[in-house]
Amino acid sequence: MVQPANRDDQAAARMLARESLIPADLVTFYDSIADVTWADVGNGYFLDPPRYVLLWIQEYGAVDVGQTGGLVIGSNGAGLSYVAGPDGTVYRTLTASLDEPELDKVADDLRQFLELPERRLGPRWAIRAHTAPAARTDFIDRSMPVGSPTHGPWRPGTAFT
Template sequence: MSDRSLSSAWLASWMSRVSGVLKAMTDEFERRHGFPPGTNRVRSADHGDQVAARALAQVERVPADLLTFYDSVGDVTWEDVGNGYFVEPVREVLLRLKEYGTVGIGAGQATGGLVIGSDGGGLCYVTGPDGAVHRTRTATLDEPELDKVAGDLRQFLERLEKSLTRFVTDGGPGYL
């Protein structure tokens, strides 16, 4: 395991940090924005999520960090941070995979990636077999154009956290 690999301990620390910031944000949200907040949470994985994560492990070329993530985190729902940030539950990832297959990544779109989430503007986050996280340039997944936004899932989660902190500090939408 490299120092960049996800561990349940690192994820627990990340969840604790962002949950604290999300609570502070939602406590002040209506006063600052004039309307009540939506759902803003990081949900811990339950037994059903962990069973689904084991099913995901049976899919060819799934990055180990994604399995570690879904063994600890049920989903990420930040409706009010920028346009919104969402990391789907593993059951949704599996359902999308079953219904639509993988998303082409790379030269000739030959490598299959998994859609793991989206922003509130309709762009999707896709993780490749190498663990890198990409974002679609448009809301369509038919022959998508992708931009790499993180070299691995840990960097993606760190950038999500920075986007949250930036939003709370100055209302900026973040960088993802």
């Protein structure tokens, strides 16, 4: 789901830009799009609206990404955060704590970050990301036993092996 940006979102992005806390491509993104939610990709894939990013930085400060500070811009739905460095590099935390975060680089820039679901799951998924997984069959691993999580719906009396 993509939520269009409103004036508050655009104002928050401009405020982050004035403080040189946000990569230019994220400012451009937030001018049109407030947030993105792909709840059905893995544990989820969430890009926060700029007003949340601004609140985070005001309350907790920047996340250490080496020599500079980064912004928490979203999460993966499993407690790990996505952090954008001032140069545009996007990192994922390796633990849920942001006190002394261990980071893994996941993308060189916002565009590459937003293409991750498509590269991971294929272009058909990205185009049809709004389709409920239960209605799709192209993700089924036919080598798994019937009733296993990757084969299809579990049926009573079916055991996992």
